[in-house]
Amino acid sequence: MDYFFQQLINGLVLGSIYGLIAIGYTMVYGIVGMINFAHGDIFMIGGFIALITFLILVSIGMTMVPVILLLVLLVAMAVTALYGWTVERIAYRPLRQSFRLAPMLSAIGMSFVLSNFAQVSQGARVKPVPPIITGGYTLHDSGNFAVQLSNVQIVVVVTTIVLLAAFTYIVSRTRFGRDMRACEQDQTMAALLGVDVDRTISMTFVIGAALAAVAGMMYLLYYGLVDFFMGFIAGIKAFTAAVLGGIGSLPGAMLGGLAIGLIETFWSAYFSVEYKDVAAFSILIIVLIFMPTGLLGRPEVEKV
Amino acid sequence: MAAPASYPASAEPTAGFAFILKKAVISALVALVLFFLMIGIRTEAGSSGQLIYWTRFGELASIVGAVFVGSIVIELLRRWIGPVGGVELPASVRGGFAVLGRLLAPALLIFALLVPVIFYNQRYLLDLAILVMTYVMLGWGLNIVVGLAGLLDLGYVAFYAVGAYSYALLAQSGLPFPHFIDTYPYVALDFLQLGQWAFWVLLPVSGLLAALWGVILGFPVLRLRGDYLAIVTLAFGEIIRLVILNWQDLTGGPNGISGIPRPTVFGIPLTPGENGFAAMIGVPFSPTHRLVFLFYLILALALITNWVTIRLRRLPIGRAWEAMREDEVACRALGINITTTKLSAFAIGAMFGGFAGAFFATRQGFISPESFSFQESALVLAIVVLGGMGSQLGVALAAIAMIGGFELFRGLDQFRMLVFGGVMVLLMIWRPRGLIGHRAPTVFLQKRTEISASLVKEGHG
Numbered sequence: 029m030d031y032f033f034q035q036l037i038n039g040l041v042l043g044s045i046y047g048l049i050a051i052g053y054t055m056v057y058g059i060v061g062m063i064n065f066a067h068g069d070i071f072m073i074g075g076f077i078a079l080i081t082f083l084i085l086v087s088i089g090m091t092m093v094p095v096i097l098l099l100v101l102l103v104a105m106a107v108t109a110l111y112g113w114t115v116e117r118i119a120y121r122p123l124r125q126s127f128r129l130a131p132m133l134s135a136i137g138m139s140f141v142l143s144n145f146a147q148v149s150q151g152a153r154v155k156p157v158p159p160i161i162t163g164g165y166t167l168h169d170s171g172n173f174a175v176q177l178s179n180v181q182i183v184v185v186v187t188t189i190v191l192l193a194a195f196t197y198i199v200s201r202t203r204f205g206r207d208m209r210a211c212e213q214d215q216t217m218a219a220l221l222g223v224d225v226d227r228t229i230s231m232t233f234v235i236g237a238a239l240a241a242v243a244g245m246m247y248l249l250y251y252g253l254v255d256f257f258m259g260f261i262a263g264i265k266a267f268t269a270a271v272l273g274g275i276g277s278l279p280g281a282m283l284g285g286l287a288i289g290l291i292e293t294f295w296s297a298y299f300s301v302e303y304k305d306v307a308a309f310s311i312l313i314i315v316l317i318f319m320p321t322g323l324l325g326r327p328e329v330e331k332v
Numbered sequence: 333m334a335a336p337a338s339y340p341a342s343a344e345p346t347a348g349f350a351f352i353l354k355k356a357v358i359s360a361l362v363a364l365v366l367f368f369l370m371i372g373i374r375t376e377a378g379s380s381g382q383l384i385y386w387t388r389f390g391e392l393a394s395i396v397g398a399v400f401v402g403s404i405v406i407e408l409l410r411r412w413i414g415p416v417g418g419v420e421l422p423a424s425v426r427g428g429f430a431v432l433g434r435l436l437a438p439a440l441l442i443f444a445l446l447v448p449v450i451f452y453n454q455r456y457l458l459d460l461a462i463l464v465m466t467y468v469m470l471g472w473g474l475n476i477v478v479g480l481a482g483l484l485d486l487g488y489v490a491f492y493a494v495g496a497y498s499y500a501l502l503a504q505s506g507l508p509f510p511h512f513i514d515t516y517p518y519v520a521l522d523f524l525q526l527g528q529w530a531f532w533v534l535l536p537v538s539g540l541l542a543a544l545w546g547v548i549l550g551f552p553v554l555r556l557r558g559d560y561l562a563i564v565t566l567a568f569g570e571i572i573r574l575v576i577l578n579w580q581d582l583t584g585g586p587n588g589i590s591g592i593p594r595p596t597v598f599g600i601p602l603t604p605g606e607n608g609f610a611a612m613i614g615v616p617f618s619p620t621h622r623l624v625f626l627f628y629l630i631l632a633l634a635l636i637t638n639w640v641t642i643r644l645r646r647l648p649i650g651r652a653w654e655a656m657r658e659d660e661v662a663c664r665a666l667g668i669n670i671t672t673t674k675l676s677a678f679a680i681g682a683m684f685g686g687f688a689g690a691f692f693a694t695r696q697g698f699i700s701p702e703s704f705s706f707q708e709s710a711l712v713l714a715i716v717v718l719g720g721m722g723s724q725l726g727v728a729l730a731a732i733a734m735i736g737g738f739e740l741f742r743g744l745d746q747f748r749m750l751v752f753g754g755v756m757v758l759l760m761i762w763r764p765r766g767l768i769g770h771r772a773p774t775v776f777l778q779k780r781t782e783i784s785a786s787l788v789k790e791g792h793g
Contacts, residue, residue: 063559080369083385110365122761129484132559134760140753148746149370302578309567316564317552
């Protein structure tokens with residue numbers, strides 16, 4: 029039972045990271061109807077930016093961990109958001125009138141550009157960092173197995189909850205959120221009513237990328253490493269999460285993220301670690317076939 | 333989802349040099365922020381596992397400068413050339429291009445047949461030619477799925493892998509289930525007993541197994557389309573690769589399979605021995621013979637793929653593929669069986685992928701999961717897209733350009749995939765229909781009635 033609870037905690041933490049990435053997928057799909065294949069690599073870039081910022085801050089002599097973390101978070105979000113903006117501007121905006129597969133292919137190209145850019149500029153080797161946040165609590169000790177809740181896990185979950193609250197506020201209460209939801213429903217009508225559609229779409233990418241940067245930083249804190257290839261698998265898993273939750277639905281993305289995190293963790297714990305990715309991909313296929321609208325999605329009406 | 337066109341394209345050219353300069357400065361500033369940390373700082377794990385970093389502000393400055401200059405150049409070019417695509421060629425020039433186009437395919441074919449004669453003494457070029465032909469064949473195979481049937485398949489390399497592993501495993505150990513063979517000795521087909529014929533028997537077997545996997549993939553994804561289909565095929569391809577990687581007992585895992593039997597000239601081995609091919613026809617043995625044979629083998633396989641595709645396009649099934657690509661709902665309304673149409677496209681496309689895989693295995697003599705990564709799928713897909721989705725000649729030229737380009741920049745190996753991704757993006761922006769290809773249906777009404785998509789476009793929600 030203790031082992032189960034430990035895996036539950038681990039799964040929820042991993043799920044928070046997936047959920048943060050999944051929100052980027054689901055927002056972009058909701059507003060422009062495309063799978064932003066490069067989003068996983070945006071997450072990877074976010075991890076790298078966080079790593080480099082952290083290194084610089086430590087080397088100039090900063091010692092207060094909370095201040096360092098806050099600064100790293102802000103820098104990573106800002107710079108990665110600019111990456112999201114640039115990717116949309118270069119690779120997707122010129123294609124809005126193109127045929128339906130063009131944005132997807134362009135996104136695949138962009139994904140290669142980003143991951144290989146990271147490889148060329150930062151090298152192919154895995155970048156380890158020493159644990160930044162140490163310590164934790166023992167929740168329950170039955171003698172042969174102790175349920176641990178580390179401080180990193182607390183930081184990851186709390187950051188996710190705070191950001192989600194802020195994000196939900198933006199989408200549901202602000203002018204931008206209203207514009208975004210309007211564009212999601214009908215871009216032509218929104219444009220006629222004075223919504224700047226291009227700007228709104230850009231901002232959607234910016235917010236998605238900023239959340240992915242947070243996920244990248246959390247990944248760095250939690251696993252203590254980044255490498256240029258981590259965006260591919262994480263991206264597909266987060267996309268699976270978005271589909272599982274119902275693509276286009278923001279609470280669904282978070283729910284799907286948690287579900288994928290839990291499934292992956294339990295699969296690794298009880299079945300086999302080697303096949304955990306196979307499990308995630310199989311879920312993607314099964315969900316798309318039997319439940320294409322996901323848990324919280326609306327059915328898509330097909331118009332001819 | 334009809335997005336409104338809101339480009340101020342017509343207003344832009346009136347703005348002056350100040351506008352260009354402003355745009356370039358903004359681009360350079362964006363580049364500075366983007367690259368300051370990623371290029372300006374280089375991190376690496378030091379000898380004690382501790383991360384160290386050093387600065388590279390020189391490179392950073394030159395890249396930001398390049399973005400600044402590049403932005404100005406692009407903007408100027410855009411003004412001088414004007415919007416692309418508005419150029420109407422005079423009839424005589426177009427006629428000339430048409431003649432050239434008709435002559436190009438036979439000329440290429442003759443050149444391909446002569447490649448081993450011309451480059452007999454250049455092993456490197458022969459090897460490259462074999463590689464190019466493998467991709468031509470893969471491109472033609474995928475073209476059935478993507479170009480003709482309009483199903484975006486991001487996991488095509490899975491079938492390539494199935495073909496390669498089918499050949500390698502069956503040729504090495506017969507049925508790959510030792511305990512099964514012990515229990516039922518009569519099913520213990522040992523393909524090695526076929527001796528020199530192993531490749532020729534197993535080639536169709538590999539193709540059929542790949543086709544079977546095509547159907548296995550096709551069944552669940554029948555209802556999906558577009559982006560969803562692409563993602564599911566991608567996941568399928570990754571599952572196959574991960575299973576190959578982790579099922580160590582069967583596939584050898586990351587170590588791969590080596591010692592795969594080499595092909596024979598219809599039973600005659602290409603060896604220096606007494607009964608080798610060279611001795612048989614009375615010429616001194618040379619290792620180049622095998623390269624020449626492999627080249628003609630893959631050329632023949634590719635031409636079969638091409639021929640089958642061309643013939644299929646004239647059959648009802650081929651017509652159904654093209655109709656399905658244009659409009660699936662209309663197809664269904666007209667009574668075309670979408671299930672068989674989709675499954676046949678997947679199966680036939682996969683079969684040719686399987687043939688190519690078996691060829692790859694016999695050519696290399698060694699296969700490992702590394703050869704079947706998502707990058708391969710993307711490369712083949714890029715070849716099909718570059719060639720213009722549906723154009724056979726276009727795919728062949730695209731394969732030559734793509735693989736040839738990769739070889740040209742061999743020295744810059746680490747930038748290869750970076751450039752490849754960039755080219756894919758630029759291609760989608762400038763020539764989304766491919767460089768030379770077109771995907772006009774094989775049949776259309778002789779008299780164009782203007783009641784097509786152009787009039788009913790508003791209906792899209």
